[in-house]
Amino acid sequence: MSKNSASTKNDQLPRVTVLDILPDADPDELIAIPANWQSDAGEAPKIFIEVKRNDLTIPGPGERILARISKGKDQKYSARTMKILARPNRAQIGIIRLSANGARLIPIDRKQKEMQVLPEHLNGARDGDLVEVETLIKGRAMVPMAKVGKIIGNPMSEGAVSLIALHNLEIPYRFDPKTIKAAKEITSNDKIKRENWLKIPFITIDPASAKDHDDAVFAQNDPDKNNPGGFLVYVAIADVASYVTPSSALDKEAYLRGNSVYFPDRVVPMLPERISNDLCSLREGENRPAIAVKMVIDADGNKKDHSFHRVTIKVALKLSYTEAQAAFDGKPNEAAAPFIKPALAPLWQAYKAMAKAREHRAPLDLDLPERKIVLNKDGLVDRVFVPKRMEANRLIEEMMVGANVCAAQTLEKKKTPLIFRVHDSPGTEKLAVLKDFLKSLDINFSTSASIRPQHFNRILHQQKSSEHSHQVSEMVLRTQAQAEYNTQNYGHFGLNLDHYAHFTSPIRRYADLIVHRALISACKLGKDGLSNSEIEKLKPISEHISMTER
Incomplete structure (x- = not known):
């Protein structure tokens, strides 16, 4: 089913978006404008906020809301509040200007006012430096003043540009102290009943710089005589749901962010590093909790069956894409050589079978080069290059797509509400x-x-x-069209799939965490699955994470 046939068209504003209610708005006649409206787009449209007597969510002046937009016959906008949103946790940034009268901060955000900076609060900042500051209130007149917390440096550097983008787009890049405290207090004491898969030699294949390894793979020839030339493909995904529980401080922060954001000089993670790079990262040689799918495929790569399991695994081998490709090409490094016969060869053969099925399915074959930016020690662009796209990349992509399809099919079959990844x-x-x-x-x-x-x-x-x-x-x-998250399934046009959900990256996507919880409930894998309150909120959750992704 196509969404286009049923959706309402809006010429300027998306149907669901984030709005800022004007601070001086009349509480009885609330007026809002789109958050992060760019001045070069012209004057921000004014939107009337409808408030009815029985509404459970009633916003006030100065608040930020997620709202559903409509356009009347008079071409004027109105909106109904879906959720009151928290403001991102961020510092103020600006450029230091020195003069005979002292120092002042010129804010990057044009809506903010200049502030005086006392000499003892410069912390070594020089004229023209881009800085992060905290605001101090001084004297009886309560005059706001700035204190430099961090010197970012040259405002034209890539690092500075990234930070300015974070501020302009209001992407939260600092974790709330409650979230940091919650992450530090978590231990790896796992009391959930799991299957022991420690003897399976799982392999991670990621970019060489990756620290958050959230997926591991393994394949073997299917011993079933009724499936000649077939394979058993195992995809294990970090069990983030066992650490990030519904309504916890970590869960609220992950929901607010929606996903991790990647810049040339930094990653703004959805979860603190204690979770993403430590407890949940599938590290080589360490026992880790996971939710895994076991797929049975035939010689032509068609899936015959699958099942989900809550397991403990130990990654036997960590490879970069380049190292994996060398091994597949018969030139393994010292670490990979012992795993050619028991793991890497059958993994490659299973992928080649799955590639046949992909070719037959004929998804959209757009192979545009992805450019990588390399920075020098000063944070300036050193070079831009197009990394070589290898079959090792496609192997992981194909197995992740297969696992995502299994998640959607399982939840649909068990009539469990879920968030689909859809593309019209x-x-x-x-x-x-x-x-x-x-x-x-x-x-x-x-x-x-x-x-x-x-x-x-x-x-x-x-x-x-x-x-x-x-x-x-x-x-x-x-x-x-732009892909999105939706509780209504209208398929994935680009992948040419009828059933698709995001399951394979719960460290960096909130949608995947919700799908994990749904699988835990549907497959009876524990008591920490999708709660009734979450099920009731799936629609606004899907709209919110679609917005944060954009």
Whole structure:
């Protein structure tokens, strides 16, 4: 089912978005504007906040809300409050300016006012430095003043640009003290009943710089004679749900953030490092709790069966993508060599079978290069390069997609409410723009039939070696709808799948954590599954995490 046929169209504002109620708004006639509205987009539209007598959530002036937007016949916006949101926990940043009259802070946020900085509060900052400050209140007049906490340095450096982006987009990058305290107090004492999978030689394959290893894989030939040439594929995912429980300080912070955010110089994690890089990271040689799916696939990569398990695993081998690819190519390093026959060879064979099924399924085959930015010691851009995309990358992607499909299918079969990862088919207007663009290159593209990924793939394949290849790929990408989280399943157009949910990255995506809890409940894997209160809130949760992702 396509979402386009049922959804209402809004020319400017998304149907669900974050709003800031004006601080001086009349409490009886609340007016709001979109949060993070960019000044170059023109004047921010004014939105009337509807409040009814029986509403459970009633906001006030100056508050931030998640709201559902509608547009009346008079073309004016109104909104109903879904949830009152907490403001991000962040410091103020600005540029230090020195003059004969002393020092002052010029805020990056134009809505904030300049503040005086006393000499003893500069902490070594020089004229032109970008700094983080805390606000002090001085004297009877309660005049706000700034005290430099951290010198970021050159405002043109990539590090400074990242921090400015964090502030402008109001992405929380500092954890609340309660959250840090909660993370420190957690121990690895696991009282949940688990299956012992310690003898299975799981392997992690990640970027060389990765610290949060949330997935591990293993495959073997299926001994069942009724599945000749088939495989058993195991995907184990860090059991974050056993540490991050509903309504806890960690859970509230993870929900607020929605996902981890990646910049060239930093990662803004969804969970504190005590959780993401330590207790939940599937480290080589250490016992770790996990939720795993065991998939039975045939010789052509088609899934015949699957089951979910709550287990304890020990990763036998940690590899980077480059190291894994070398091993698959017959050039293993010293650590990988002993695992070729028992683990790496069958893993590669299982992937090749799954690749056949993927080719037959024909998902959207957009292979645009991902550029990486390398910074020098001063935080400035040193170089930009396109890393080589290897089969080892595709192996992990294919096994994660398979695990995600299993999660959605299991929860649907057991009639457990869940948050789907959905991707709608392109709208008619975008298809018309693409058709006109392709026509200018003398490329025929019909939009009369029901559009499928293979229609785009045909064009992409035809133009792969042409001088317009990159342009065509970019335009096909822009034609696609934006994927989102939704309690209504209308399929995933890009992957060409009817059932899909995010399960494989609970360290960095809140959606996956919710799916883990749902599986725990549905498969009777423990008492720490999805609560009734969470089930009632799945729709606003899906809307919130879609917003934080954007």
